[in-house]
Amino acid sequence: MEYPGNLFVVAAPSGAGKSSLVKALMELDSRVQPSVSHTTRAPRGQEVHGREYYFVSQDTFDQMVLQGGFVEWAQVHGNRYGTSKQALEQRIKQGADVILEIDYQGAIQVKRIFPNAVLVFILPPSWEELRSRLERRAEDSADVIEVRLQNAANEMAHAKEFDFVIINELFERALFDLKAIVHAQRLKYAAQRNARSDTFRALNIT
Numbered sequence: 001m002e003y004p005g006n007l008f009v010v011a012a013p014s015g016a017g018k019s020s021l022v023k024a025l026m027e028l029d030s031r032v033q034p035s036v037s038h039t040t041r042a043p044r045g046q047e048v049h050g051r052e053y054y055f056v057s058q059d060t061f062d063q064m065v066l067q068g069g070f071v072e073w074a075q076v077h078g079n080r081y082g083t084s085k086q087a088l089e090q091r092i093k094q095g096a097d098v099i100l101e102i103d104y105q106g107a108i109q110v111k112r113i114f115p116n117a118v119l120v121f122i123l124p125p126s127w128e129e130l131r132s133r134l135e136r137r138a139e140d141s142a143d144v145i146e147v148r149l150q151n152a153a154n155e156m157a158h159a160k161e162f163d164f165v166i167i168n169e170l171f172e173r174a175l176f177d178l179k180a181i182v183h184a185q186r187l188k189y190a191a192q193r194n195a196r197s198d199t200f201r202a203l204n205i206t
């Protein structure tokens, strides 16, 4: 029998490094799978439809909202983003550990629907470094970078509502912390399931 997988949610202000950390985690751990969101924003850099996002029109997004197609959706930096209900529920049911890279509003909505979801907030080490990462990434215009920095203060004020906060100063240290959270959740979940296992019965643990 296949047990349902775990759900991890990673949020951060733009440029803090969540995509880089999640990508590195998935390269090390094939049990962690991404959820590809839908967005009304235009593709940026080398982004590919169906890989980073499903890039859809405003009308298509509206239709999905009306049909209840999203587990959560939110307006972020002037565009809309949503997590497809069908794809997420199917993957978790199949036993995958799914990781969502979404904003804090979406994270809070997900926690209401999936109380066992583990919410992780990534902080940059400083405002200077956050700006510098967005500028070095060189994928957004100066205007877009300013909007994202202005929104960052409000986003970071929600960090305390998350289960864990990681400071992404040294990348390898932050990745270690993220891996530890995933590992700890798996052990916790396994302990709950093992309450009915042969080993528990053999040890007379009830």
Ligand SMILES: Nc1ncnc2c1ncn2[C@@H]1O[C@H](COP(=O)(O)OP(=O)(O)OP(=O)(O)O)[C@@H](O)[C@H]1O
Pocket (backbone or CB within 6 Å): 012, 013, 014, 015, 016, 017, 018, 019, 020, 021, 133, 134, 136, 137, 168, 169, 170, 171, 172
């Ligand atoms: N610890 C780190 N030290 C230095 N640079 C980093 C670190 N982590 C990530 N970066 C770099 O910072 C930039 C922003 O990272 P990334 O794109 O992962 O951010 P993000 O939080 O996913 O942003 P967005 O929400 O806009 O997609 C990238 O160029 C990335 O290589």
Ligand SMILES: Nc1nc2c(ncn2[C@@H]2O[C@H](COP(=O)(O)O)[C@@H](O)[C@H]2O)c(=O)[nH]1
Pocket (backbone or CB within 6 Å): 011, 012, 013, 014, 037, 038, 041, 072, 073, 074, 076, 077, 081, 082, 083, 101, 102, 103, 104, 105, 106, 107
């Ligand atoms: N609530 C949701 N937020 C999402 C989703 N997918 C991405 N995001 C967040 O939007 C911002 C901007 O992303 P970018 O790719 O334009 O830099 C960032 O905070 C993402 O995490 C989603 O499905 N729901």
